Amino acid sequence: MTTVDLGDRFGGDGVQWGAILKDAGMAALVALVLTLLLFGVRLSDGGGGGLQFRPWWVVIAVASVFAGRGAVALWIGTRKPASAAALPWFDRALARLSQHKRLLFAGFFLAVAILPLLPVADRRMVDLATLVMIYVMLGWGLNIVVGLAGLLDLGYVAFYAVGAYSYTLLAIHFDLSFWACLPLAGAIAALFGVLLGFPVLRLRGDYLAIVTLGFGEMVRIILINWSDLTGGSEGITGIAVPTFFGLRFTPTPAAGETAFHQFFAIPFAGIHKLIFLYYIILVLALLTHLFSERMRGLPLGRAWEALREDEIASRSLGLNPVLVKLSAFGIGAMFAGFAGSFFATRQGFINPSSFTFIESAIILAIVVLGGMGSQVGVICAAMVLILLPELARDFAEFRMLLFGGAMVAIMVWRPRGLLAHRVPSVRLGPEPPGARRGGPP
Amino acid sequence: MSAGAAEPLLAVRGIAAYYGAIQALSGIDLEVREGEIVTLIGANGAGKSTLLMTICGNPRGRGGRIVFDGRDITALPTHAIARLGIAHVPEGRRIFPHMTVMENLQIGAVCAAEQDFEGDLDYVFALFPILDERRHQRGGTLSGGEQQMLAIGRALMSRPRLLLLDEPSLGLAPLVVRHIFEVIAEINAERDMTVFLVEQNAYRALGLADRAYVMANGEIRMEGTGEELLADADIRAAYLEGGHG
Ligand SMILES: Nc1ncnc2c1ncn2[C@@H]1O[C@H](COP(=O)(O)OP(=O)(O)O)[C@@H](O)[C@H]1O
Numbered sequence: 147m148t149t150v151d152l153g154d155r156f157g158g159d160g161v162q163w164g165a166i167l168k169d170a171g172m173a174a175l176v177a178l179v180l181t182l183l184l185f186g187v188r189l190s191d192g193g194g195g196g197l198q199f200r201p202w203w204v205v206i207a208v209a210s211v212f213a214g215r216g217a218v219a220l221w222i223g224t225r226k227p228a229s230a231a232a233l234p235w236f237d238r239a240l241a242r243l244s245q246h247k248r249l250l251f252a253g254f255f256l257a258v259a260i261l262p263l264l265p266v267a268d269r270r271m272v273d274l275a276t277l278v279m280i281y282v283m284l285g286w287g288l289n290i291v292v293g294l295a296g297l298l299d300l301g302y303v304a305f306y307a308v309g310a311y312s313y314t315l316l317a318i319h320f321d322l323s324f325w326a327c328l329p330l331a332g333a334i335a336a337l338f339g340v341l342l343g344f345p346v347l348r349l350r351g352d353y354l355a356i357v358t359l360g361f362g363e364m365v366r367i368i369l370i371n372w373s374d375l376t377g378g379s380e381g382i383t384g385i386a387v388p389t390f391f392g393l394r395f396t397p398t399p400a401a402g403e404t405a406f407h408q409f410f411a412i413p414f415a416g417i418h419k420l421i422f423l424y425y426i427i428l429v430l431a432l433l434t435h436l437f438s439e440r441m442r443g444l445p446l447g448r449a450w451e452a453l454r455e456d457e458i459a460s461r462s463l464g465l466n467p468v469l470v471k472l473s474a475f476g477i478g479a480m481f482a483g484f485a486g487s488f489f490a491t492r493q494g495f496i497n498p499s500s501f502t503f504i505e506s507a508i509i510l511a512i513v514v515l516g517g518m519g520s521q522v523g524v525i526c527a528a529m530v531l532i533l534l535p536e537l538a539r540d541f542a543e544f545r546m547l548l549f550g551g552a553m554v555a556i557m558v559w560r561p562r563g564l565l566a567h568r569v570p571s572v573r574l575g576p577e578p579p580g581a582r583r584g585g586p587p
Numbered sequence: 588m589s590a591g592a593a594e595p596l597l598a599v600r601g602i603a604a605y606y607g608a609i610q611a612l613s614g615i616d617l618e619v620r621e622g623e624i625v626t627l628i629g630a631n632g633a634g635k636s637t638l639l640m641t642i643c644g645n646p647r648g649r650g651g652r653i654v655f656d657g658r659d660i661t662a663l664p665t666h667a668i669a670r671l672g673i674a675h676v677p678e679g680r681r682i683f684p685h686m687t688v689m690e691n692l693q694i695g696a697v698c699a700a701e702q703d704f705e706g707d708l709d710y711v712f713a714l715f716p717i718l719d720e721r722r723h724q725r726g727g728t729l730s731g732g733e734q735q736m737l738a739i740g741r742a743l744m745s746r747p748r749l750l751l752l753d754e755p756s757l758g759l760a761p762l763v764v765r766h767i768f769e770v771i772a773e774i775n776a777e778r779d780m781t782v783f784l785v786e787q788n789a790y791r792a793l794g795l796a797d798r799a800y801v802m803a804n805g806e807i808r809m810e811g812t813g814e815e816l817l818a819d820a821d822i823r824a825a826y827l828e829g830g831h832g
């Protein structure tokens with residue numbers, strides 16, 4: 147109804163007032179239906195459970211929708227058709243920036259590396275940076291599945307959860323250290339990735355998205371219901387923070403134990419732990435990035451991209467779609483598992499409510515808004531999507547509105563993502579010999 | 588040459604194929620011997636592409652056997668058939684549009700039985716110098732002729748023993764078609780490549796081929812040497828009149 151392409155309808159020369167009015171009227175009708183109960187009726191506070199009617203709210207809402215839709219239709223109808231390249235100045239700026247790519251990367255990396263050591267860095271800032279970094283890592287991990295292999299996975303959070311719970315259970319029941327649990331949790335998550343990948347191998351696009359969404363919810367519901375193992379919806383608490391080569395971050399070390407601050411003869415500060423965690427996730431995220439960049443140049447990474455582009459052609463070139471897809475699922479899940487382990491140790495507790503569908507949606511949004519397959523795009527999108535709601539906390543109820551507005555703006559002006567541009571994995575000029583290939587996947 | 592002169596490299600015996608309930612091929616019998624160029628001509632919708640795809644395992648051949656190099660491949664999955672040395676250049680080229688020419692060629696080589704990437708690359712670039720010039724250009728931005736060359740080059744990178752070409756001349760300018768047919772002749776002569784060529788451009792295809800099959804309504808209707816079929820009155824009437832494009 148209201149989702150028709152206005153550009154088509156008003157593509158003619160003159161302004162078609164009738165069509166515009168009709169369209170705005172339809173939108174207003176939808177608004178009426180929606181707001182009648184949402185705005186118009188309210189349970190009165192003063193006991194008795196009576197209903198309070200507020201017709202003016204509905205009138206205002208419907209009128210503003212009518213006016214807004216009409217204005218949009220008028221604007222679209224009278225302006226010239228949008229050029230193919232949305233925001234050309236943005237592309238030009240990008241092109242200019244990418245000439246100094248090396249310098250930019252070096253500068254950005256340096257800034258990220260020394261961020262927590264800067265005098266302005268307080269606990270909140272380091273904590274936020276850590277949060278963003280978790281999502282950057284998750285975005286890069288999901289990028290392997292969605293961006294490279296082209297498998298639309300809406301249940302990525304399941305592997306994040308599997309990693310977090312594997313880590314926690316291993317750490318608590320077997321008393322293993324963070325560094326020992328991390329690879330194990332990654333391996334278990336990868337195994338889950340492969341197991342869940344099997345049944346969906348034949349599905350594509352929307353169907354794959356729906357089934358993976360279901361898997362994500364299944365994992366969460368199992369976590370809630372298997373309370374003997376997982377603590378149910380209460381979750382598990384008391385997860386230890388990793389040690390710095392055996393040195394704990396604690397103001398009150400046990401007898402005979404040397405704590406981090408004692409070893410370095412500095413006063414205890416809570417931020418030390420946060421900085422340490424920040425560097426762990428920084429290294430993990432960088433590993434994810436380097437791994438996927440390296441993979442793109444290897445036969446398996448090539449095969450992921452080939453399968454995304456054309457499955458039939460890939461098969462007739464000898465690529466086994468089962469292996470190629472499962473490896474993408476498994477490796478993507480492995481990085482979610484690493485990130486989940488880190489999440490668990492950072493929080494100190496986990497419960498299933500951290501692993502709802504909205505997490506999958508945010509991670510996918512980071513990948514898609516960043517520009518499918520773009521590693522830098524993931525950083526930008528993670529900063530927008532994670533920082534914006536956090537920084538906008540002062541705006542209280544408007545923060546989700548801002549968040550939604552930012553997403554809509556990106557989709558309108560950068561429909562293929564912020565940095566929608568596939569960088570060839572083969573560089574210009576002569577290549578180092580032997581960099582081209584390895585064995586078959 | 589491993590199986591001796593008597594045994595054909597590819598033998599299709601009594602094969603049928605279906606799309607769901609619709610029968611697209613019935614009772615197909617044909618063979619391609621090592622070192623030959625064999626062509627298959629027929630009208631649109633005759634089932635030529637289906638036959639090539641059935642040889643590659645999708646749709647699966649039924650009711651008979653497909654034997655490649657002495658091995659029954661009727662039940663193998665597509666990728667396993669490709670790895671045995673059958674390279675299929677599908678109708679419509681199906682190159683990877685967002686990948687560069689180099690990346691396309693690399694994927695072709697991923698499953699090569701023997702590996703001499705540099706040597707194979709040089710060979711493909713010698714056959715199609717334009718690909719060398721375009722090596723960092725995205726596949727989707729190439730012209731139709733260049734895409735066809737890339738599709739053939741990509742197939743050659745897998746070092747096949749049998750090259751299946753599905754209408755390589757489709758939609759291309761006569762000059763480009765000539766070049767591509769010259770290259771097909773060249774790889775057959777120099778590399779002893781066995782070629783099974785599906786064409787609507789019957790005149791050129793018959794001129795190039797050692798032997799030919801004519802297909803209609805999912806069946807093989809006629810078979811002979813290229814010259815025999817070129818001289819055949821029915822063939823001339825059905826496929827050759829109206830332009831020697
Ligand atoms: N994917 C498909 N599903 C159903 N029918 C198909 C499919 N592909 C081809 N066909 C049908 O099979 C017959 C043979 O098609 P095709 O092999 O493409 O012919 P040709 O290559 O000789 O032009 C045609 O009738 C066509 O409509």
Ligand SMILES: [Mg+2]
Binds near residue numbers: 635636637678
């Ligand atoms: Mg065809």
